[in-house]
Amino acid sequence: MSDPINANRRNFLQIASTGAAALTAAGFGLLHPAHAQGAGTASAAASSSNADALAPIRQIKAGVLDIGYFEAGPANGPVVLLLHGWPYDIHSFIDVLPILVAKGYRVIAPHARGYGTTQFLSADTMRNGQPAALAVDTIALMDALKIERALVAGYDWGGRTAGILAALWPERVKALVAVSGYLIGSRAANAKPLPPKAELAWWYQFYFSTERGALGYKQYTHEFAKLIWQLASPQWRFDDATFARSAKSLDNPDHVAISIHNYRWRLGLAEGEAKYDSIESRLEQLPSIAVPTITMEGDANGAPHPSPDSYAKRFTGKYAHRLVTGGIGHNLPQEAPQAFAQAVIDADKF
Template identity: 70%
Template sequence: MLAHPSTPSSHPTRRIRHLLACALLSLGLMATAACSAASEPAQATATSAERFGPLKHVEAGVLDVAYVEQGPADGPVVILLHGWPYDIHSFEAVAPKLAAKGYRVLVPYVRGYGQTRFLSAQTLRNAQPSALASDVIAFMDALHIQHAVLAGFDWGARTADIVSALWPERVKALVSVSGYLISSQEAAKAPLPPSAELQWWYQYYFATERGQAGYDKNRHAFAKLIWQTASPKWAFDDTTFERSAKALDNPDQVAITVHNYRWRLGLAQGEARYAPLEAKLATFPSISVPTITLEGDANGAPHPPAESYAQRFTGKYAYRLISGGIGHNLPQEAPDAFAQAVIDADHL
């Protein structure tokens, strides 16, 4: 199904009101200010998402996907993928930079975030990696996009890696923060050194019913703690945080987050239809598309060392360490560097 914009100015009732207001003005029956106000409802009432967007929606696979689009409709496509517990505003400064270069930039809310919704109440709230990657393919198909540059961080980087590995014909180039993040349930069984296990404390917390209840009760406080530990030198303000934290109020957020981390530990089942994809991912397939991997010099989240994954990228490849106290949310903390990586990867 084709996307349909949901801008305030495109709403038919508001449009009619505006036309009536201006018609009355021409007859001297309304004040100029009234017509002016009617002609600019977006400026008066727009949410932060609408100022970034506005949000559009498209039915894609099992989802009604909410997304932002910027840039020319006929430009080369870039899809930007966020992670947990973040949202599309991680790319609020990146998207216009790419749009100014002629790219058609698409920034979707992942399942369980923002205004993205499942089309059926009966659909399993599944967040296994191959399901999230399949969402991207369904999103591209729904918008009739044959190939795109994919760029992401956290869950978004893993998803972009998986799409690039399983469907390389759909990916023109890849930008992945923290590099190669494809894994498997079998690999997750191997214990890590205590210091590394400590970094994954929330994964084990979510493995318990207490953890699920605690996250549901304290979503915003939980997210702020993750932001602070993952980006210890990023001095984000409350307005910036709350703008993104609202995406966690999605009714499926807790189920999606908990399933993702429980699945990794083999404590939750996936869906049979994704089993063939997970089997391929368990072989740790190489990625052949042109790729730039990024890392922040102050990333406080668990991440592999660059030398451990370089050989997984068999096409044109470059690694960049972004300095200046840059943490896990690299596109929001260093938008210039992230946008430039997208442009450069597209031209490798």
């Protein structure tokens, strides 16, 4: 049986390489509507990827960064920002992009600081991984691209950033799709110990708190990332080419420093930058999110994540939660692209 996701993606990449901004739904042929996917469907998509890569990557100076990003879809279409997590990259959305572009969206997937072609403009800027910094990066990107409002969707670090934008800059967010729900936290909350089983799931955070951990991540970045992929998505059978395509983004010269700082900052073992203090103070209050929101979770997510009932009340606007079944793990957009894309489309209609 042919794989409609990958056939559409190949057409998409061929068209994108000749002019991403001009993409229209006519370039794709028939796309099946998004729905929850089983592990077999997700695995087939991963194993038959042939390591297609998103190209061309554009660059724009925004805030303290020169941000690398992939863009596709009509220039005047409603904007969707897709924010990736750690230790993944923008290729988590490679099968989400053509579905959204076929619906007329202008879709932008930026490399976060420390990934891909995103670089700091100054060697003197702190390689800071605190959540407020990543959120400000995204607002700076929107400003640089002259985007007033966007649908924002993400998972892992990207899901946290998307939630922060929706909470603190609601006028810039039309709707939110967040895998694993409400991920806004604080160092005060992180200081409280968890039950031993829950602490075990955060083993890498404690590893990164040591110099041995920092050296180990630097020396074995790709091996470490592959292990995280396997633990976080135990039923996702991605192939070596699929992993290698994303792992290239981890070769960014700032990736290790930003990753280590993020996890040390969470535990109060590293300081951030004073310019973000006011944002972090607001986030410590765990602000509610009033923009229309769909939260999602895979039924086989092996990474630490909160239960939906623990965060549902944080969303005070129109809200829905979706469990994606069939062995879907932590990297939900790549494992269940149709379900993720459909959530974006549906949130836009809220």
